[in-house]
Amino acid sequence: MTQLLASSARTDTVSALLRDLRVRSTVYCRSDFTAPWGFGVRARELGSFHVVVAGDCWLEVEGEPEPRRVEAGDLVILPRGEVHRLRDRPGSPIRWLEELLEHPVDQELRMGCGGGGASTRLLCGAYALEGSRHHPALSILPTVVHVRGRSGHPPPWLAATLELIAAETGAGGAGAAVVCERLSEVMLAQALRIALLDLNDEGVGLAALRDAGIAPAVQAIHERPEHPWTLGELATLASMSGSAFSARFRAVTGDSPIRYVTRCRLMRAARRLRTGDASLAELAALAGYESEFSFGRAFKRAFGIAPGAFRDRERSAGKTPPVGAGARTDRSAEP
Secondary structure, eight states, X not given: OHHHHHHHHHHHHHHHHHHXXXXXXXXXXXXXXXXSOEEEXXXXXXXXXXXXXXXXXXXXXXXXXXXXXXXXXXXXXXXXXXXXXXXXXXXXXXXEHHHHTTSOOOTTOEEEEEOSSSEEEEEEEEEEETTGGGSGGGGTSOSOEEEOOBTTBOOHHHHHHHHHHHHHHHHOOXXXXXXXXXXXXXXXXXXXXXXXXXXXXTOOOOHHHHOTTTHXXXXXXXXXXXXXXXXXXXXXXXXXXXXXXXXXXXHHHSSOHHHHHHHHHHHHHHHHHHHOOOOHHHHHHHTTOSSHHHHHHHHHHHHSSOHHHHHHHHTSTTOOOOSSTTOOOTTSSOO
């Protein structure tokens, strides 16, 4: 019974994290490379994902001790956008993304390069999360989320999503960008759910919910982010002293407990701005802020836009901002 209750609590908290996750924009590129080949992506505010459609390659991420092999059917996500390189084999020379983008893509929007050897086909993308680095999930996800395929094929849920993405990127037309954005949201939510629930082969997952010390506090924060939590109150839930709890919480999540609370409050407020009609004063109170001004300032710091303007944008006929200044549509050639 204890294990069942713990599993239920973990699932509820993961659901809360995913409910607040929203992809703001995406960029796709289908790439055909022939060995030897390699490309690198510099650190940026965007997350990255790569699907190996055929062949295999090696992923090297700055800060990780060893490269990892990525095979046909695999999906890898770098939620925080660290510097990384993909190559046919370790040691192959690379070209940075900016160099590759100097060359036009073909009529089917495919980017290619290499030495004419064995072929690897990729679907690569960049995405922006609403709230960017302030989303609480980013502080507890691993550097790389690796969803493995089977026998060269992606998992069924990923295969279905990829077919829809391929259809939209190939056909184009009115509304294709918005559809691809939503498909990205589905794909990322599915993959991150696997990571958060610790179901993949490598055992990565939501350490904050596996950690017996801080799990009760994390669950309580996600259930009631608007509560005026204090460090002492959270430490009591975890049956720890304030200093021990704070140190343990930061070690597991990378955040202080109160900053984590703030992240959760702002993501919940953003969801309410999208879906409800509460006034900004009401939302400020629900988010645990003493004034509309302090709420607005914190919200703008996290989202880059004032709450009222955010609500207006969400109601403006579903128009989606680009990934970055001068970015092309989701079918442009940016891994």
